[in-house]
Amino acid sequence: MIDPAFIGLESEPRIVDVEAGQLRFFAKATGETSPIYFDEQAARDAGHTALPAPPTFVFSLALAAPAQRGNLFGDMGIDVTKVVHGEQGFTYHRPIHAGDRITLLARIADIYAKKGGALEFVVQETRAINQHGELCCEMRTVTVVRNAA
Amino acid sequence: MTPGERLPDLVHGPITRGTLALFAGASNDHVLFHIDSDFARAAGMEDVFAHGMLSMAYLAQLITHWVPQERLKQWHVRFTAITPLHAVVTCSGEVVELVEPGLVRLAIRCRTDAGVTTLEGEALVAI
Numbered sequence: 001m002i003d004p005a006f007i008g009l010e011s012e013p014r015i016v017d018v019e020a021g022q023l024r025f026f027a028k029a030t031g032e033t034s035p036i037y038f039d040e041q042a043a044r045d046a047g048h049t050a051l052p053a054p055p056t057f058v059f060s061l062a063l064a065a066p067a068q069r070g071n072l073f074g075d076m077g078i079d080v081t082k083v084v085h086g087e088q089g090f091t092y093h094r095p096i097h098a099g100d101r102i103t104l105l106a107r108i109a110d111i112y113a114k115k116g117g118a119l120e121f122v123v124q125e126t127r128a129i130n131q132h133g134e135l136c137c138e139m140r141t142v143t144v145v146r147n148a149a
Numbered sequence: 150m151t152p153g154e155r156l157p158d159l160v161h162g163p164i165t166r167g168t169l170a171l172f173a174g175a176s177n178d179h180v181l182f183h184i185d186s187d188f189a190r191a192a193g194m195e196d197v198f199a200h201g202m203l204s205m206a207y208l209a210q211l212i213t214h215w216v217p218q219e220r221l222k223q224w225h226v227r228f229t230a231i232t233p234l235h236a237v238v239t240c241s242g243e244v245v246e247l248v249e250p251g252l253v254r255l256a257i258r259c260r261t262d263a264g265v266t267t268l269e270g271e272a273l274v275a276i
Contacts, residue, residue: 029171029174030161054213055221056205056206060177061177063177092219092223
């Protein structure tokens with residue numbers, strides 16, 4: 001069982017830079033066809049200040065700078081081979097662009113079990129704040145832990 | 150953009166080992182389930198399988214190829230099945246409701262060529 005005392009635990013702030021090269025790599029790896037996501041001029045022509053981070057990219061930023069506090073596979077002791085990604089959500093407030101420096105703050109929002117503990121669920125909520133102190137995106141991740149029967 | 154309107158389907162794949170290797174690097178997801186067949190088999194899987202977030206990235210394109218990204222305000226999905234190697238993924242969406250003036254709710258999903266729904270959810274889009 002995951003210790004419910006982790007509920008409410010906040011990660012330390014994690015700072016990560018949004019790099020144009022990685023955005024282009026992400027666009028390539030996802031078969032993106034819109035030039036806005038790999039061509040700086042096309043992005044500017046569409047009203048962006050630089051290459052925009054696509055909608056799911058905050059998830060990748062979080063993976064680039066794993067939390068020390070409230071880390072599923074670290075202090076929470078969860079076996080990576082037992083987890084599946086259950087749900088994922090995003091709420092947007094401001095765009096994120098290449099050149100931004102993002103601070104990520106995560107919180108373990110909930111931990112609960114189903115099927116008599118055979119399945120445990122960890123809900124993480126992450127805020128992404130830019131270099132101007134503006135909230136850009138909120139992300140909600142539900143991870144499912146499949147325990148042996 | 151009225152209820153019942155369908156977004157143009159977006160199709161990606163077949164998903165290859167190369168697709169997964171590139172996405173692992175590009176997305177910072179280095180979980181070996183998706184890139185190392187030996188690891189996946191030792192953990193009881195048939196083989197490597199696709200990252201759920203790869204399909205969610207495809208689903209994002211369904212929306213951003215339909216409206217500019219800044220109109221996507223909120224969305225979430227449930228991952229309902231894994232996406233196996235070699236799958237062809239079709240993303241589809243439909244306007245289901247005018248939530249308030251200027252804001253619609255979409256129902257969205259990914260389905261494999263085997264007919265399995267792998268992601269389903271909804272999105273709020275400004276119109």
